[in-house]
Amino acid sequence: MSATPDSSAHPAQPAPGDAEHTSSPAPADAPLRILQMLALAVEHTDDAVMITRPDGVIEYVNPGFERITGYPADQAIGRTPGFLRSGAPSPGFYGQLWQTIRLGRSFRAVFTNRRRNGDIYFEEKTISPIRGRDGDIRHFVATGKDVTERMAATRHLEHKAHYDSLTGLPNRSLLHDRLHQAIQRAQRKGRLVAVQFVDLDRFKIINDTLGHATGDRVLIEAARRLRDCLRATDTVARLGGDEFVLIQEDLEHPDMAEQVARKVLDTFSSHFPIGIHDLFVNVSIGVALYPGDGADPESLLMRADLAMYQAKEAGRNSFRFFEAALDAGSMRSLTLESAIGEALERREFSLVYQPLIDTRSQAPLAVEALLRWHSPRHGSIPPDHFIPLLEENGRIGDVARWALREALRQVRTLQEAGHPRLRLAFNLSGRQFRDPGLVQDIRAALDDTGFDPRLLDLELTEHTLTDNPEAAAAALRALRQLGVRLSLDDFGTGYSSIALLAHFPLHSLKIDRSFIQHMERDQQAAIIVRSSAGLARNLGLEVIAEGVENLAQLALLQELGCHLIQGQVLARPLAADELGRALAPA
Numbered sequence: 001m002s003a004t005p006d007s008s009a010h011p012a013q014p015a016p017g018d019a020e021h022t023s024s025p026a027p028a029d030a031p032l033r034i035l036q037m038l039a040l041a042v043e044h045t046d047d048a049v050m051i052t053r054p055d056g057v058i059e060y061v062n063p064g065f066e067r068i069t070g071y072p073a074d075q076a077i078g079r080t081p082g083f084l085r086s087g088a089p090s091p092g093f094y095g096q097l098w099q100t101i102r103l104g105r106s107f108r109a110v111f112t113n114r115r116r117n118g119d120i121y122f123e124e125k126t127i128s129p130i131r132g133r134d135g136d137i138r139h140f141v142a143t144g145k146d147v148t149e150r151m152a153a154t155r156h157l158e159h160k161a162h163y164d165s166l167t168g169l170p171n172r173s174l175l176h177d178r179l180h181q182a183i184q185r186a187q188r189k190g191r192l193v194a195v196q197f198v199d200l201d202r203f204k205i206i207n208d209t210l211g212h213a214t215g216d217r218v219l220i221e222a223a224r225r226l227r228d229c230l231r232a233t234d235t236v237a238r239l240g241g242d243e244f245v246l247i248q249e250d251l252e253h254p255d256m257a258e259q260v261a262r263k264v265l266d267t268f269s270s271h272f273p274i275g276i277h278d279l280f281v282n283v284s285i286g287v288a289l290y291p292g293d294g295a296d297p298e299s300l301l302m303r304a305d306l307a308m309y310q311a312k313e314a315g316r317n318s319f320r321f322f323e324a325a326l327d328a329g330s331m332r333s334l335t336l337e338s339a340i341g342e343a344l345e346r347r348e349f350s351l352v353y354q355p356l357i358d359t360r361s362q363a364p365l366a367v368e369a370l371l372r373w374h375s376p377r378h379g380s381i382p383p384d385h386f387i388p389l390l391e392e393n394g395r396i397g398d399v400a401r402w403a404l405r406e407a408l409r410q411v412r413t414l415q416e417a418g419h420p421r422l423r424l425a426f427n428l429s430g431r432q433f434r435d436p437g438l439v440q441d442i443r444a445a446l447d448d449t450g451f452d453p454r455l456l457d458l459e460l461t462e463h464t465l466t467d468n469p470e471a472a473a474a475a476l477r478a479l480r481q482l483g484v485r486l487s488l489d490d491f492g493t494g495y496s497s498i499a500l501l502a503h504f505p506l507h508s509l510k511i512d513r514s515f516i517q518h519m520e521r522d523q524q525a526a527i528i529v530r531s532s533a534g535l536a537r538n539l540g541l542e543v544i545a546e547g548v549e550n551l552a553q554l555a556l557l558q559e560l561g562c563h564l565i566q567g568q569v570l571a572r573p574l575a576a577d578e579l580g581r582a583l584a585p586a
């Protein structure tokens, strides 16, 4: 049924008799026409219109109201609007409503109401008082719009902004809010908060071997297991990838965090039945505690993350609590990581050269270029610390290209200064070796510096060659066509050293320093040095010994027929100008 503009059925409806609503009685029928027009507008609007008496009893509802609420006018009129309520409004909501409209002001809000069929809907409603000429409130008029769809869309967006779509867990941004609130509560109550950083072990293998979809199912199951390890009031969030964070609130003692960490490890010790697969997925956990390890979400998360890395390094499938000592070292590597990003542009790298001495003539026959980094903030950083950082941040290629050109240029200068046959030994990293532009880069660098390719010795490790022997053989052939020499570095440390000698077109091999250093006392090391040297000589390769520290080793290596010796005992690494001066008498 629909409401009609019948003033007897709807006493609150604006009708000609309500002269008090008009400011001045107008002659003839003009006001009547206006009133009829207003009545029609109210009848035809999509919005819900409801007019009540000052005590809230409904006197009129329009067809829009009937459509939105599902209540016909005769079931609404005579009642107060309470029948539309959906349940618990926020505390004080209706008190505020009445206070505002009784003071004669309009009240505007989104109401959560219930339709006649039981569905919840959201109504954006304005309630305004209507006063008589004497200034007294005669009616209230409420106009409302059904904004359920809009609210659902907004909620959907809000959900998307705060929850991970794969697992349904809170995402990074909601985690931050929750952690922030947990810290504030803990501060008031004097309790602890534990932040546990959980990372699946070797998850990449699952993706790589069984596919991303299987990986996703593992992540969903992992999320479920983590959720089951905590109380409902605690938070489990997914940071992204295979990283999750647990927030435990209201702790009295760190032991309670340890219990949960153990429970998580235990939960992951049973297999994951995913489709036809039975997978074992372990996790590594790092724990940081408020207030001891940090007072804000960022530092707690960072420290839990550092502790998690410790757990990974200790062999995975374990947990670690954050320790301050761990922070000092790890913070340093984090700040080093950011410092190294710009080091090339800031000209913080340099090269030093370690001479390789001919065992017969005792003259320096070659120099090996070694990269050094001096950071203005951190001082001199050893290569075994910064090379991995360069590899991780992908800058190794740029730095290596710079280093090769710089070394060719500097050694060319030495050659021109009276050492025309001085060779340059240069280490090629695995990544550089796999770079498809390698041969072209080297050719261009040789051309640009006018360096004789026969005097360039490129050193490769066994590992580089065995990673992909086919591709390595092709790359070595291309390099040989440039006319450069090729050396096998760290000889003896891999499993396939001898096979490599037979298969790759090499010129020299460098016996690894670990054998040289132990050969005086360790019979096995001595045998390896002796047989490597013999083997190389028989294959027509030049033999180089590196890491020679004392004269006894030197004598022994001479006796074994090593051609070149490299080590502190003969010459330490020198900068190009120092080297120039050291070589001057030649």
Ligand SMILES: Nc1nc2c(ncn2[C@@H]2O[C@H](COP(=O)(O)OP(=O)(O)OP(=O)(O)O)[C@@H](O)[C@H]2O)c(=O)[nH]1
Binding pocket: 166, 199, 200, 201, 202, 203, 204, 205, 207, 211, 212, 213, 214, 215, 216, 219, 240, 241, 242, 312, 316
């Ligand atoms: N299936 C799936 N894989 C993802 C998703 N997000 C990230 N990954 C993959 O998760 C893997 C994360 O691997 P890492 O944590 O770096 O390494 P890991 O193999 O777990 O090894 P460790 O952490 O060192 O034990 C990568 O292979 C990502 O491609 C995702 O939403 N679904």
